[in-house]
Amino acid sequence: MAKERRTPSGLEVKPVYRAEDVSADPVRDIGEPGQYPYTRGIHPGMYRDRLWTMRQFAGFGTAKETNERFHYLLRQGQTGLSTAFDMPTLMGYDSDDSRSLGEVGREGVAIDSLRDMERLFQGIPLGEVSTSMTINGPAIILFAMYLAVAEKQGVPWAKVRGTLQADILKEYIAQKEWIFPPEPSMRLIVDMMEFAAKEVPQWNTISISGYHIREAGSTAVQELAFTLADGFAYVEAAMARGMDVDEFAPRLSFFFNSHLSFFEEIAKFRAARRIWARRMRERYGAKNPRSLMMRFHTQTAGCSLTAQQPEVNIIRTAYEALAGVLGGTQSLHTNSMDEVLSLPTEKAVTIALRTQQVLAHEIDVTDTVDPLAGSYFIENLTDRMEAAAEDYFRRIDEIGGVLRGIEIGFFQREIADAAYRYQQEIDHKERLIVGVNAFVEEQEERIPILKIDPTVERSQRDAVQAVRQEREQAAVEAALEGVREAALSGRNLMPPILDAVRAYATEGEIVRTMRAVFGSYREAAVF
Amino acid sequence: MTEAEEREGTRPIRVLIGKPGLDGHDRGAKVVARALRDAGMEVIYTGLHQTPEEIVEAALQEDVDVVGLSILSGAHLTLVPAVLDLLHAQNMDDVVMVVGGIIPEEDAEELRKLGVKAVFGPGTETDDIVRFTRASVGRA
Structure with a gap:
């Protein structure tokens, strides 16, 4: 008998799926694109009407250098900006703090004051682009700087569009870049939500992120469940402040990982929309359809890239990007082949952007909405992803909610266990990774990598x-x-x-x- | 360790896994810590965001044979020499130092020149790390 097959989350995969494997009530569970429960996508016409936003994450060195990379990406046809900050900025230290030594401008751009932010967006009219900022602990400060730059450019806040990551719960769970304890951090988020609902109506104040949970080693099911549980926690916190759910929920957005296991990823995206819509309507009483629609950004999986034969990463990234598009993403970042070695070179980031352009314009996957709907396997897997996430929600409720789960290390342990299992599967060759434990080349060719100018730290300190x-x-x-x-x-x-x-x-x-x-x-x- | 353990060489290998600097990427550090523990070593993990001083203090207190630093922030050429200097100042030059993370090959060469015994990049099998660790303290 053939060995049983499972998805990386551990869900069994049968050799063949048939009609009886699909929901008995397809109108309820699958429905129509642009309609509750949005399994098939949040817009009726999806990519026929509007392509996803191609949004490559960028940031390194000083504000001046990153500004140049932004202009380059916009010239190449990118349609939104996404800012990477360096570690000291993410952790709330100025560039001349002793804790910042060796880290300034290395993993992103260094921002110390409004002066740097002005330089970062020089020549970029903030009324015309949407900007995503990957900033969490100090998000409220960087948001204020962005709004202050808009003031200086004479752009009214009502016209400013963009997204803050600002998802602090996943920092305690996975990415581990926190500043304050969880409770005051939650307060800062609700402060931003409250302010933006009145003053910056087109701003997405939070991007509830599974990406980093996955990068830390979780399975797809854990990414789905923990991210949505975080989302529910933010909704509950804002409602506890006295805000009406329909006042803030339309501005919540999400951010997921797209990893290698193609069908499981697509099912994850479809299940995520359905769970969110159901919970928002049934548990939180949301009435505005925009509160029920899960909008999300997708990034291909950095942790799936290999340092060995790095050019092969272009192929991995293309498949992961395809899964994101077949899953109905609103925006996409494709990783560059060299990101496992360093920040990307201009050449590598251009290939990554071109990968999206091929996907959008050459292979005709945008011509019909949710082309995989009704596939016995996809629908069955979508149902099982939802059920597995619901199991986790019950466990999280039993332990007393997300904050309590963080405090007792529940999420951290679940993720560490999954990461260890995944590594063991690779070490034991139960999972083959080209160039790592199969099809290994004795002589690895080196590709050119981006070097951060060593004088950046001193000039930023000055x-x-x-x-x-x-x-x-x-x-x-x-x-x-x-x-x-x-x-x-x-x-x-x-x-x-x-x-x-x-x-x-x-x-x-x-x-x-x-x-x-x-x-x-x-x-x-x-x- | 007791004298008997020392005589017979049965004291388990003691390893400190440290996360210096500001980055929060602890997936690799934890996987390696667990693999070494499963291989019978005693592993102490410092947790995140440690200064070089805190790491060397922990290494001294815990009387470790090996210090493994995990760095994915690009700050390895600042942080690793700082830890090496502090170990030297404590007369702990016999402690084996290894580094893991995103380290460009050129920088890895530089680190080896400074006295780092091995640099483990992405894709390293944990079995290789276990074997190296045993060999590095003469327990192959």
């Missing part, structure tokens, strides 16, 4: 010190005192943080002010 010299110090101190007062009183922090960035207070100064009130966080690491 720049932030110059900003501190030039600004009006009394205004900075008054503004920081406003931040401190709001942190203590519970008043929305957005307005005082806007005042602080306008006065050229640095990110590190604002974070320090808040940390003095909120404290910091340390996890009990499990392995």
Whole structure:
């Protein structure tokens, strides 16, 4: 007898699927594109009406260099911007902090004050592009800087479009770049949601992210379940603040990984939309259809790339991108082949963008909506992904919710176990990876990689010190005192943080002010 | 370790897995920590965002044979020499230092020159790391 087959999440895969494997109520479960429960996509016409946004994540060195890469990508036909910040910016340290040594501009762009943000978007009219910012712990500060740049460009906030990642729960669960403890972090998110609902109506205040959960080693089922559980937690937090669900839910967006197991990924995307729509309507009483529609960005799986025979990564990425498109994504980042070695070169990032353009224009997968609907296997797998996620929701409820799960290390342990299993499967050749444990080449060819200019750190350190010299110090101190007062009183922090960035207070100064009130966080690491 | 263990060489190999710097990528560090533990070694994992001082202090307190640093932030040419210098200052030059993460080959050569015994990049099998670790402390 042939060995049984399973998806990487452990769901059994039969040799053949038939009509009896599909839902008895296809109208209820599959439905129509653009209609509840949105299994088939959130728009009736999907890519026939509008292609997905091609959004390559970029950021390295100084604001000036990243600005040049942005202009390059826009010239190549990219349709949205996506900003990568360096580690000190993500963790709330200025470039001249001792904790920043060796890290400035390495993994993204260094932003210390509004001065850097002005340079980052120089020549890019903020009323005309949408910008995604991968920033979490200090999201509220970078959001304020972006809005301050819009003011300086004379662009009204009502016209500003973009997305903050700002999903702090997945930081404690997976990506581990936090600043404050979970509770004040949740408050900052609700402050942003409340502010944006009134002042920046086209802004997506949070991008609830499974991407990093998957990169940390979770399965597709865990990515689906933990991400949606986080989403429910944000909805509950905003409702607890007294906001109406339909006031903020239309601006929630999601971010998923697209990994190698093609059909399981497609089923995951379809199941995600259905679970969200059902829960938003049935549990939270949302009435606006936009509150029920899960919009999401997809990035191909960085963790599926190999350092061995790196050009083969182009092929992996293309299949993963196809799964994202067949799953109905609203925007897409395709990884560059060299991202397992360093930040991407211009050549590598161009090939990655071209991969999306081939997908959009040459292979005709955009001509009909949700072409895989009704496939016995896809529908069956979609149902089972949903059921497996529901099992996790029950377990999370039993342990007392997401924050409690983080506190007791539930998610961290589930992910570490899955990551270890995956590595063992590779080590034991139960899973073959071309170039790693099969079809290995003795002589590996080296490809050129991007080098970060070693003078970046010094010039950025000098720049932030110059900003501190030039600004009006009394205004900075008054503004920081406003931040401190709001942190203590519970008043929305957005307005005082806007005042602080306008006065050229640095990110590190604002974070320090808040940390003095909120404290910091340390996890009990499990392995 | 007890004197008897030392005489007979039965003390398990003790390994500190450290995450210096600001990056939060701990998947590899945890997988390696667990593989070494499953291979019978005693493994201490520092947790994230450690300074070089904190790592060397832990290595000293825990009396480890091997220090493995996991770095995926690109800051390896700053952080690894800092840890090596501090180990040297503590007269701990006999501790075997290995590094894992996203390390370009040129930088890996540089690290080996500085005294790092091995650099493990993406795609390394955990069995290779276990074998290397045993051999590096003379327990092949």
